[in-house]
C-alpha cells in the first residue's frame with residue numbers, strides 16, 4: 001500500500017506561496033511512496049517534488065468520490081450554487097497567488113494569468129452555478145401528441161450522474177480544470193481531478209480553496225501522477241460515471257479504450273491544426289494582428305490558428321505586416337510585464353517543437369521568421385517561427401506542433417481556401433479575416449470546426465458549445481451542453497399536468 005499517513009509533510013514554497021504537493025482524497029492530504037520532480041520552464045530548475053500516485057491512489061480517490069456523491073447530489077441546487085460562488089470568491093481572493101504559482105509552474109505570462117486566465121477560472125464557477133439555477137427555471141415540460149396520449153406531460157430533469165474523472169493538460173492548468181470541475185460539481189457530481197504532471201500545482205491550491213469554501217470532503221478529490229500510471233486506474237474504474245479529458249489524441253485513444261470496459265461516457269477536447277484564412281478584402285492590419293496572436297502562450301494553445309492561409313494577391317503585403325509585428329514581440333521571463341512570449345513548458349516539448357521545424361526545413365520549407373531556440377535560461381525559449389514553401393501533405397502542415405510555429409500557404413480563390421482549410425484530420429477552430437459579410441457566411445458554413453471566428457480570435461461566450469470535430473474531439477461542453485454531458489437526463493412521463501418543479 002503506497003499511501004502514507006497524512007502527517008508526512010510534503011509541501012513547496014513557490015514564489016512565497018505554500019503549495020501542498022500531496023494528493024487530496026476524501027478531505028485529507030495523502031502522500032505516496034514515490035514522488036516526481038516538477039520543473040519550472042522559466043529556468044529549468046526543480047520547483048517541487050510531487051506525490052506520484054498509482055492504482056491505489058486512483059482507487060482511493062474514486063472510493064472517496066463515490067462515498068461523497070449521494071450527499072452532494074441531494075444538496076439543493078441553490079446550495080450547490082452558493083458553494084460554487086464561494087469557490088469563485090476564493091479564487092478571486094487568491095488571484096495573485098494563483099497567478100504567480102501558475103506562471104512559475106507552466107511559464108505562461110503572469111500578466112495574462114492576472115488579467116484573463118485566473119479571473120476566467122473564477123468565472124467558470126460563477127457561470128455554471130448560475131446556469132444550474134437557470135436550468136430549473138426553463139420550461140422543459142412538453143405535452144405528448146394529442147392523437148394517442150392526450151394530456152400526458154414529459155418532465156425532463158438533469159440528474160447527477162455520479163463520480164466524474166477529469167483529466168487536464170499543462171497549457172492552461174487551472175482554467176481548463178475549472179472548465180470541467182465547475183459544471184461537474186454544479187450538476188451534483190463528485191469529482192476526481194488529475195492535473196498534468198508538468199503543471200500540477202494550482203490544482204492543489206484549488207483543493208484548498210474548495211475546502212475553505214465549504215465543499216464537503218470527498219466531493220472534489222485531486223490526485224497527482226504520471227499519465228497512465230494513475231490514469232488507467234481512474235479511467236477503467238467501474239464506479240466512474242463520466243470522463244472528461246483535454247489533451248493529445250494518442251492519450252485520448254488510450255483513455256477511450258480504457259473507458260470502453262465500462263462504456264463510461266467520454267468528453268474529449270483534443271488538439272487542433274486550425275487555419276486563419278486571410279482574404280484580399282480583409283483589413284490586413286487586423287489580419288496580421290490576429291496572426292501574431294497565435295504566438296500567445298508560446299503557441300501552446302489547442303485553438304491556435306497555426307496554418308496561415310493567405311490569398312495570393314495580398315500574401316506579400318500580409319507577410320510584411322505580420323513579420324513587422326512579430327519582430328516587435330519581446331520574448332523572455334513570463335513574470336515581466338513587458339514580455340509577450342514566455343518559454344515552452346518542458347525540455348521534451350521544445351525538442352519536439354524543434355524536431356518538427358528541423359524536419360520541415362529539411363523537406364524544403366523556408367524560414368521567414370525564427371526557427372530555433374534562445375540558448376539562455378536552459379534554452380526553453382523557442383523563437384516565434386514562420387515557415388513558408390510547405391507542402392499540403394507535409395508533416396509541418398498536418399501535425400499539431402504545440403509551439404510558436406506557424407506555416408503560411410497561399411490560395412487563389414475562395415474554393416481553394418476552403419479546401420486547404422478543411423484539408424486536415426482536425427476540426428477544432430478556424431478564423432476568417434474578410435471584409436465581405438456574404439463571403440464570411442459562405443465560407444464559415446463550409447468550414448469543419450467546432451468554433452469559427454470572423455475578424456476576431458478567442459472570443460469565448462460560456463453559453464456556447466465548445467469542442468472539436470474530427471480528431472479534435474468528441475462532444476461539446478459549455479452552457480447546457482455541459483449539463484447534458486455531466487448529468488443523466490431523465491424523462492418522467494405522467495398522466496395529467498405532471499410535476500410542477502424542475503429539480
Ligand SMILES: NC(=O)C1=CN([C@@H]2O[C@H](COP(=O)(O)OP(=O)(O)OC[C@H]3O[C@@H](n4cnc5c(N)ncnc54)[C@H](O)[C@@H]3O)[C@@H](O)[C@H]2O)C=CC1
Nearest residue numbers: 168169195196227228231232247248251270271302400402
Ligand atoms: N489543450 C490541448 O488540446 C492540449 C493538447 N496537447 C497535445 O498533446 C501533446 C503532448 O502533450 P502531453 O502533455 O503529453 O499530453 P497528454 O495528452 O499526454 O497529457 C494530458 C493529460 O493526460 C494525462 N494522461 C496521459 N496519459 C494518460 C492515460 N493513459 N490515462 C489517463 N490520463 C493520462 C496526463 O497526465 C495529462 O494530465 C502536445 O504537444 C499537444 O499536441 C497537450 C496539452 C493540451
Ligand SMILES: O=C(O)/C=C/C=C(\O)C(=O)O
Nearest residue numbers: 171172300301302303460
Ligand atoms: O476557453 C476555453 O474554454 C478553452 C480554451 C482552451 C485553451 O486555451 C487550450 O486548451 O489551449
